[in-house]
Structure formats: C-alpha cells, structure tokens
Amino acid sequence: MIRFEHVTKRYADGTTAVDDLTFEVAEGELVTLVGPSGCGKTTTMKMVNRLIEPTSGRILLDGEDVSAVDPVRLRRRIGYVIQQVGLFPHRTVLDNTATVPHLLGVKRAKARERAAELLDLVGLDPSVYGDRYPDQLSGGQRQRVGVARALAADPPVLLMDEPFGAVDPVVRERLQSEFLRLQQSVRKTVLFVTHDIEEAVRLGDRIAVYGDGRIEQFDTPSAVLGSPANEYVAGFVGADRGLKRLSVTPIEEGDLEQPPVVHLDDPLPRELDARWAVVLDGDDNLHGWISAEHARVRTGTVREHARRMEAWLPVGASLKQAFATMLQHDAGWIAVVDNAGEGRFLGVLTPSRLHEALRRSTAADARDVPRADVELETVSDH
Numbered sequence: 001m002i003r004f005e006h007v008t009k010r011y012a013d014g015t016t017a018v019d020d021l022t023f024e025v026a027e028g029e030l031v032t033l034v035g036p037s038g039c040g041k042t043t044t045m046k047m048v049n050r051l052i053e054p055t056s057g058r059i060l061l062d063g064e065d066v067s068a069v070d071p072v073r074l075r076r077r078i079g080y081v082i083q084q085v086g087l088f089p090h091r092t093v094l095d096n097t098a099t100v101p102h103l104l105g106v107k108r109a110k111a112r113e114r115a116a117e118l119l120d121l122v123g124l125d126p127s128v129y130g131d132r133y134p135d136q137l138s139g140g141q142r143q144r145v146g147v148a149r150a151l152a153a154d155p156p157v158l159l160m161d162e163p164f165g166a167v168d169p170v171v172r173e174r175l176q177s178e179f180l181r182l183q184q185s186v187r188k189t190v191l192f193v194t195h196d197i198e199e200a201v202r203l204g205d206r207i208a209v210y211g212d213g214r215i216e217q218f219d220t221p222s223a224v225l226g227s228p229a230n231e232y233v234a235g236f237v238g239a240d241r242g243l244k245r246l247s248v249t250p251i252e253e254g255d256l257e258q259p260p261v262v263h264l265d266d267p268l269p270r271e272l273d274a275r276w277a278v279v280l281d282g283d284d285n286l287h288g289w290i291s292a293e294h295a296r297v298r299t300g301t302v303r304e305h306a307r308r309m310e311a312w313l314p315v316g317a318s319l320k321q322a323f324a325t326m327l328q329h330d331a332g333w334i335a336v337v338d339n340a341g342e343g344r345f346l347g348v349l350t351p352s353r354l355h356e357a358l359r360r361s362t363a364a365d366a367r368d369v370p371r372a373d374v375e376l377e378t379v380s381d382h
C-alpha cells in the first residue's frame with residue numbers, strides 16, 4: 001500500500017534526515033516508526049503526503065508514485081493526525097470533524113451526521129461534546145477529535161505523528177486501547193510515529209526501529225523484542241525487553257490449566273483434587289469459585305457458597321494484563337473466558353503457565369539469539 005524505494009532526504013543545510021530508506025506497509029497494516037529525537041521519523045512521514053519532497057528515491061501509494069499526484073488530491077486519501085491537534089478554535093467539535101467532508105463536497109447535513117458517527121466511534125458522545133469548543137475539552141478528548149477528524153473523509157491511509165504524545169500516561173494508555181479497537185474495525189493503513197518503544201510495541205503490527213536516518217530493524221514487536229538485530233536495537237528496546245514482551249504476547253487456550261469445575265446447582269463437593277474449584281452456571285459461563293475447605297465443612301448447594309470471581313480476562317488479552325490482574329486482585333490464578341458472547345469458561349492461567357507462555361513466545365522469535373541468552377533474559381526480567 002505504501003512503498004518506500006531508496007528514499008533519501010537531504011535538507012538544504014546538508015543534514016541527511018533519511019538515508020536510502022526502503023520498506024513497505026501492507027494494506028490495513030499499522031507500522032510504528034520509533035527512534036530517538038531527530039532520527040528522521042517525521043521527515044519519513046511527511047514525504048508520504050508531500051509536505052516534504054525526497055531528494056532521491058520514490059514513494060508509491062497503491063502503486064502510484066506520489067510525486068506525480070497533485071498534493072491536494074493526494075491528501076484527500078491520507079488522514080493526518082499530529083500532536084498539537086490543530087483544531088479550529090472558533091468551531092464546535094462537530095463542525096471541526098465535519099470540515100473535511102464538507103470541503104470535499106459532502107452536503108453539510110450529511111457531513112455533520114457522519115461527524116457525529118465518528119465522534120461516537122472515538123468515544124465522544126456527540127450529544128454531549130458535539131457543541132463544545134476545543135478549549136472546553138481535555139487534552140485526551142482533543143486528541144480523539146483529531147482522530148475523528150482524520151477519519152472523516154474515510155481515507156485509506158492514516159499518518160499519525162506522536163498523536164498521543166501530549167497527554168498524561170494514564171490517558172495515553174486509554175487512547176491507545178481505544179485506537180487499537182477502532183483500528184480493528186476500520187483497518188486503515190497506518191504509519192504511526194512515536195519515540196516511545198512501549199507505544200510502538202503495543203500498537204504496531206510491525207515496528208521500524210530508526211537509528212540515524214536509517215531503519216535498524218523492521219519486524220513484528222515480538223521479533224524486535226526477542227531478537228534485536230544489533231546492539232543499537234537491543235539498547236533501544238531496553239534491558240527490560242522480557243517484561244515488554246508480556247504486553248505483546250496474548251493468552252492462548254493452550255496456555256490454560258483445567259481445574260476442577262462445579263456447577264451452581266450441584267451439591268457441595270466433599271472431595272476436590274485441588275484447593276479450589278471454578279463455579280460455572282448452567283451455560284458453562286464463569287460464575288465464581290469455591291474453596292475445597294469451605295465446601296467440605298458446609299452443607300447445601302454450590303450456589304449458596306460460591307464466591308464471585310473478580311480476576312478474569314478474555315482469551316487473547318495480553319500476559320501483561322494477566323499479570324496485572326493477578327496483582328490487582330492478589331490472586332494466585334485468573335480465569336480465562338471466551339472473548340465472544342457471555343463469557344464461556346475456558347480454563348485458568350496460573351503463574352507457572354504464564355511463565356511458560358512467555359517462554360513459548362520468546363522461543364518462537366529466538367531465531368538468531370542463542371537460546372541460553374534468551375532464557376536468562378526472560379527469567380531475570382520478571
């Protein structure tokens with residue numbers, strides 16, 4: 001979808017911002033460009049929508065050389081979100097979002113209707129926020145309007161330059177989750193610039209790790225963490241890359257243990273093979289848990305003695321979420337449910353299974369790294 005072919009950008013003062021860059025972003029893929037300040041990320045991005053022209057090489061968008069496309073026409077196909085969102089201060093949130101489609105000739109009423117849908121999509125209720133002005137919003141809300149506005153013309157490509165850079169870490173994490181959810185439904189081709197490796201790892205289908213004007217490694221988050229291509233990348237992703245890996249490794253069904261299970265209307269079990277059992281309702285959905293000791297000495301049905309299960313997650317959630325959930329609820333294990341429907345119980349994740357899952361993920365990517373090193377790194381890091 002976006003293809004860089006031997007692209008170099010040398011500024012008038014002789015600075016080489018980008019040096020012989022070749023890479024490709026597939027349709028519907030989210031690629032994060034990550035690296036320290038001044039390494040050429042923004043320059044790379046701005047060459048796609050021709051805010052900056054390359055010195056040599058070419059950039060193809062859907063097979064078409066962008067240098068041959070009229071910049072105005074080009075930018076209609078490319079949404080652009082930047083850190084200082086640049087909303088029009090004297091226009092309402094709804095009008096800000098509707099501006100681009102309106103400029104493109106969509107009737108005003110239709111553009112506003114579409115804008116309201118988009119605000120909803122980014123988590124802003126249009127009936128609450130639509131009539132506000134930008135200075136009546138929080139930083140995080142303004143960023144959401146920025147995203148909604150970039151999506152308004154339904155461009156196939158989105159360029160995002162540190163879009164969540166100006167908000168505090170908590171809001172930032174929430175915006176990232178929302179954006180990931182949004183991206184699952186809109187599937188845009190996205191180039192996303194950040195200097196934050198955590199953000200790059202969390203959002204990217206693939207990551208381009210920049211050194212000075214060059215890409216040092218271009219691969220999946222998991223591979224970059226598991227097999228850094230060189231010392232520079234290893235240093236950039238950090239000594240805690242084993243920990244970071246937690247956030248990119250999903251819980252899979254194969255990671256789960258099957259504990260004893262009882263149903264709500266069963267009589268209390270006298271003997272259990274474990275210190276506790278998981279309690280399910282009639283549809284095999286997760287209800288709670290019961291301790292073996294408790295069950296042995298009481299009478300009645302499971303329903304009367306079951307405790308609510310707070311520590312649970314859907315399958316596919318990250319190992320980091322699993323670890324955080326264990327800590328939050330001081331739980332020795334967490335229940336894992338189907339991520340569709342009512343939450344059919346699938347099994348439990350214990351700390352040792354979590355560790356195994358982490359090792360599985362590490363081993364899968366440890367193509368060029370001696371296994372002993374990888375294991376040491378993983379074990380010592382968590």
Ligand SMILES: Nc1ncnc2c1ncn2[C@@H]1O[C@H](COP(=O)(O)OP(=O)(O)OP(=O)(O)O)[C@@H](O)[C@H]1O
Pocket residue numbers: 011012013015016017035036037038039040041042043044195
């Ligand atoms: N107009 C310009 N003229 C000269 N040099 C420039 C110009 N714009 C950027 N540069 C230089 O090009 C290099 C790359 O800049 P760029 O903005 O692409 O980096 P970046 O990775 O996006 O950095 P940051 O994370 O700080 O935004 C830097 O050394 C910068 O000083």
